Amino acid sequence: MEDLKIKNVNLEKSENLERHRTEGFSSSKSLVVRRGAPLRISVQLEGRAFNPKTDSMRIKVMLGRLYVVMPVTFSKKVCSSHWKAYVDPESRDLQNLSIFISTPASASVGYYTFQLYVFTPGRKKTCAFSKFILLCNPWCREDAVYIPFEDQREEYIQNDSGLLFIGTSMNIVSRPWSFDQFEPGVLETCLNLLQVSPQHQKSRRKDYLNRNNPIYISRVVSAMINSEDDRGVLKGKWKGDYKDGVNPSLWTGSGDILTQWAESGYNPVKYGQCWVFAAVMCTVMRVLGIPCRPITNFNSAHDTNANLVIEEYYSETGQKLNHSKDSIWNFHVWVECWMTRRDLGSGMDGWQILDPTPQERSEGVFCCGPAPVKAIKDRRIDLFFDIPFVYAEVNADVHSIIVSEGRVVSYCKDTERVGSVICTKAVGFPRHQNITGDYKCIKSPTLSSRSSTVSEDSTLSRGSSRGVLVFLILDKAPVVGEPVHFTVKVINKEKVAKRMKVHLNAQAKEYNNSPSDTFWESHGVIQLAPMDVKVIHQQILPAQYENVVGDDLINLAVVLDDLASHDRVLASEEFNIASPQLTIQIADEDSIVANKEQAAIVTFTNPFSHPVSGVLTVAGAGLIQGKVHFRMLPLPPGKSVKQRITFIPNKVGTKMLQASLSLSNINSTIRGFKMVSVSRA
Template sequence: MEDLSIKNVNLEKSENLQRHRTEGFCSSKSLVVRRGAPFRISLQLQGRPFNPHIDFLSVKILLGRLYVSMPVSFSKKVSPTKWTAYMESKDLDFQNPSIFISTPASASVGCYRFQLRVFTQGGKRKAALGRFILLCNPWCREDAVHIPFEDQREEYVQNDSGLLFMGTAMNLVSRPWSFDQYEPGVLESCLSLLQVSPQHQKSRREDYLKRFDPVYISRVVSAMINSEDDRGVLKGNWSGDFKQGVNPTMWTGSGDILSQWTKSGYKPVKYGQCWVFAAVMCTVMRVLGIPCRVVTNFNSAHDTNGNLVLEEYYNEKGEKLKISKDSLWNFHVWVECWMTRKDLVSGMDGWQVLDPTPQNRSGGVFCCGPSPVKAIKERRMDLYYDIPFVYAEVNADIHTIIMSEGRVLSLNKDTERVGSLICTKVIGFPRLQNITGDYKYIKSPTSTISSRSSTSDDSTLRRASASKGVLVSLTLDKAPVAGEPICFTVKVMNKQNHTKLMKVNINAQAKEYNHSPSDTFWETNGIIQLEPMEVKVVTKQIAPAQYEDVIGDDLINLAVVLEDMATHKWVLASEEFNIASPQLTIQIADEDSVVANKEQTATVSFTNTFSHMVGGVLTVAGAGLIPGKINFRILPLRAGGKVEQRISFIPSVTGTKMLQASLSLMNVNSTIRGFKMVRVNRA
């Protein structure tokens, strides 16, 4: 009788991808499964059928040079801590038997090989080979990344698009971003990131053994997103000169960045800033199966000397000076990943801060975290990792100092501005979720639209060298919008019973979100007289023609400084704000009837709200909707003019997808954006 042999091994990709919720990775040549759950493979035997009485099956699983061997049993009993393989005796086809391989919930993440071996009577051995990629499993209760609710898993693991919040707390900018985790090649790039890491190059065996732990994985990824210590993905650049690469504001998704990095032989992609670093890390973590979300901290402190105090310096004209080594970023973007922390005391599970932007060395390497959000709130500086650094980012005090010729004229302390708003995208909807209370105890509810005011009285803001009796506040009348005047009000109050003569200087400077301001582009000054107990209100506006050519995507630092001409005491109020850009509008023809594999039409429209003609390049993209990007030239458009561009696309997958468009203006340092969530149904 002819002996049996293995003719073919079927990885049953369609079934396994659906069972393991990895259907999005269908373009990968490898089978992609999640740990802590069995997957099925089928054998096609040649010759005689399999005989369980005289034949024996075993499976050898290999990760690099590490391996485990196990017999194939008829017991369906699996263990969350051990590799097992079994055949179901019910309805077993001995000519084409199915084998289930069950992985531990703590198995290492990576690309595995397996050898399926059949031992027949007489000691003859037949073998078949295969591969599979194993990811973390947030659906498995025994997995360290298990997150309890399905809507959380959909948002923080499976969602391939999102919003990044930028600008200022009073005038938020919601920037669309495509995480692209299911785009061809992205999975492989994320796995390459682990292989290229210094940890893997130093000791492949040790790296593979540690890859069971999301704490370890997240630290490796945090370091590898930036290129400071390794062959990481992104090169940071805050100089303003991006001629050797791409301006960070031009990126719209992670796929292009990861693809370029891989195709270049792992040379750093130029360039990234905080939101790009964070968004790419979010992609990598979601690919690896670790729940992840992008978080923005408004007024984020970078405290270089660790004293939880940042100094801001102004001169008597209201110009902000470039003196302090500390820096206050209008916003800073990082990620949070969900995991249990068995390496720490109890109560530290859940969201962990990780920051791939190269600001801080941790263990000698530019990475940050994972820092438990709960530990930051409770000020547990004794725990791992980098909690003092993150704590300062959301809790430092601001000392605002007026100086003249090296002499301190006035000092004001602000304990509220740093970390004034910490937010992420809400689950299932394109809007903001305020998570400030997760990081710090909120003293009192405050509006995100606020003004900076200061008083020369001894008050909760406690002033050094204070002159009594004068209160000044600076308030924007409304959130500024491009093409409209910036209207603001200065209110000055004399709280004493004698007349005061006050010198007033108001100054506006353009600034980048993470730098001190540049030169003054608008200023005004004068003298006001305040009668006893009088309140005077001064209204001012900056015309569009005065700011449009200066700021673009930048922000404005606006400050008012008052000098009591009798006592020569000083008081200051300031505000930093961005100007909302006009939006691109996207409309889908018959949007309730969008189905996969059928051509659809969208219309992108733009109205020029600027005071002069603008034109540029319109780029449209959408993972699962459009392969790559489509570019259109938009001819110069007069002020108030409107243009529409029709786009045809064919959705390739079902689900909710993001169609996004960006218009890069040629004669203004600004990019106009818009997005539309598209529900793609089955045909």
């Protein structure tokens, strides 16, 4: 009988990429497929046709040293929990076979190799080798990461750009970010992240077996994004200079960070802060096939002693003091990943909180989660993982304390400030979506809530009178180049006249630190008749804040001191000053096609009271290779400058073109973005 040999094995890459919705990874040298769905290979035989009565085929699939051997059958019956290989029932040519390999919906993520063996009478065998990458599959109902809506799969898996939200709850700032999951080399780096992890280094077999579980994968990735316990991606830094690395505010996408980490031999990239950690984790999870989105919690508590109380101290003239180990970050960014939680029983499936920013150890390692969002709302602090820590981040009370000569002279409590707004990018739209109600029960707003930090209900006394109320109200969201207008409203609730000192104090602060020294203050005295109401209008001029604030925020406080009783009352507000946006215009934006040069105009108008200069950087995954830089000469106040750029899109779909202007004489970066729809040529 004539010998039967394997002449060629074709992985049918374009067909499988489309079938598995992995077309974005077409630049990868390996075939990329998703678990729980069959992949098709074509096998060309030579010598003679395959005879099902006398010949047989087997496929051996290997992940590291783990392997499974399966016969190639002529039956299409598949089981979602087992590996299966079968000949396409439509195949009539037994010399050119079409074979499907069906992967379990719970198969482990990673690089696979497979061998195809053909056995003939006399037990002669011939074999061929090939490789593929297997990812999670949110399109497969049996997969633990299945998410049932196509628009959400598009947003949380396929979207390679998005928005991060920073600033304050009253003035939310959209920050464009390029997740870059389909950029060359990013897929391989994300898979290598699993290989570099301590879990893999300690026991490859155990790691490979556990990689079937998104809970396990997400904890490994959460720990590996920061470099505190391992050869993780990013080194965090929150104060001082960044001369030996990159200022976290200058990153515009994950691709540069992951590429630098891989090319350095997996040495940590300097530097990251919360939004950078979260955005890079979002990239890794989307690459691995786990739906993921960045989340911003405004006024995020770090409760070091777990008593659900954050204490803030002020001087008797309204200067905020650094006296507490507890802290509130004006915003903090983490991620949510979608998965079922079979380990917790029913009711805890869905979005899970994961936080790669190194704050607290979890089981001895700097990682956080996955903590079910539903468990936070239901206060199920008995469940895994790290629920008490996350619960405090969104639910702690704030005690504001005035101290004088080492003594507490006033005290008030705010139960609304922490976790006041929790948001993420809306599905399919470049704006934020408020999801606070997913985390906590929302109280109906009262007249005084959050228009000031002190209300009648929350102003408690400790040797101080309840007879005077003070409200600090920003007249409108502050904008760079305009005065900050605010109002102090004082109400005398007693039938006694009062004479009071008024101390106003403004300090610049970073989002995650105590404020620096006072840069603006005002002091005066007011007379209050019985049952009187006084309204004081104040402003801070641009020249007074521009050189101090930049990308930072302002802590503004007012302290009233009763000259007769020396009772004191405090109100405070922390706010950001909105920067201008760069505008991007594209000619014929409705007719942009792949592989054809396009032009865009980036415009900046100087809102500052003095000339500014800097460097303009333009980038866009799928639109521009790398980054383009332009130096901007000093631009006088009120004047505009335009920069023309050209780009050649190389990917089809909705892409983000983003621009950032890093100013050299102010600690500030101006940003802008435009969504670009690219069609096939």
